[in-house]
Amino acid sequence: MNFSEQIMANEVPIRMGFFFGIFAVMAIWELIAPRRALTVSRAIRWANNLGLVFLNSFIVRLIFPAAAVGVAAFAVENGWGLLNYYQLPFAVSVVISVIAMDFIIYLQHVLVHAVPVLWRLHRVHHADLDYDVTTGARFHTLEIIISMLIKFATIVVLGPPIVAVIIFEIMLNATAMFNHSNIGLPKGLDNFLRLFLVTPDMHRVHHSVEDDEANSNFGFSLTWWDRLFGTYRAQPRAGHIGMTIGIHKYREPRQVSWLPGMLWLPFVGRLSDYVINRRQWSSDTEGGQNEK
Ligand SMILES: [Zn+2]
Ligand SMILES: [Zn+2]
Numbered sequence: 001m002n003f004s005e006q007i008m009a010n011e012v013p014i015r016m017g018f019f020f021g022i023f024a025v026m027a028i029w030e031l032i033a034p035r036r037a038l039t040v041s042r043a044i045r046w047a048n049n050l051g052l053v054f055l056n057s058f059i060v061r062l063i064f065p066a067a068a069v070g071v072a073a074f075a076v077e078n079g080w081g082l083l084n085y086y087q088l089p090f091a092v093s094v095v096i097s098v099i100a101m102d103f104i105i106y107l108q109h110v111l112v113h114a115v116p117v118l119w120r121l122h123r124v125h126h127a128d129l130d131y132d133v134t135t136g137a138r139f140h141t142l143e144i145i146i147s148m149l150i151k152f153a154t155i156v157v158l159g160p161p162i163v164a165v166i167i168f169e170i171m172l173n174a175t176a177m178f179n180h181s182n183i184g185l186p187k188g189l190d191n192f193l194r195l196f197l198v199t200p201d202m203h204r205v206h207h208s209v210e211d212d213e214a215n216s217n218f219g220f221s222l223t224w225w226d227r228l229f230g231t232y233r234a235q236p237r238a239g240h241i242g243m244t245i246g247i248h249k250y251r252e253p254r255q256v257s258w259l260p261g262m263l264w265l266p267f268v269g270r271l272s273d274y275v276i277n278r279r280q281w282s283s284d285t286e287g288g289q290n291e292k
Pocket of ligand 2: 125136180203206207
């Protein structure tokens, strides 16, 4: 059995190991050296954020039992996708695939901020009143399903090696937990990592209540896309301690910290409100989510 076959054969335990391992490291780090004081009870937030994560895992497994790896295997067998059509050295295909899938995640993130009905789903991620390792996995179930469909479409068009899909999923999961952590790195290390990797200070800017700050730093793993497309913002105006996390309009704990409220959050407010707000918003000089 070669390296790729070993990874494929042990995909689930490898992914679980990374998830629990990195989660534990970041959780302990946050406890020992938190960047900001939490504003909501950790027990309530964690129980509900992790409750949503387990609900999502269960539903995704139920709807898509083959998962992304199954779609990649299907594409390989049928010769679908660019990288199954053009034969490149295996390592080159893996690197191209991981980078390309990260780029698609960046574009998807810009999209869910720009399209009002998708923002309704994505605002569940942003409505968290604090920012810690559990925020990184807190997404509405419908957003997770849409993400999966975009990922499947990407795989069918790109035709990545199966092992690249596994590496990418582990990387995305690991970086999301890392960069949502309530920690701070030494300035020199933070600046160095930012040349390629999204750091906690960099992504925290994206969780600001301020519109222009929330519409920056869309990257999840690589920092290049934000730099390339002009959405990079180094620091929040109010500083990491002074900034406010969340969404201006939704700050009621029942609605944003408890699971039933989070699941219902996309359906709050009439859809037509967006049109009215968007008109007001476009007359404003500053961009941003129309409801903030
Ligand atoms: Zn976002
Ligand atoms: Zn985030």
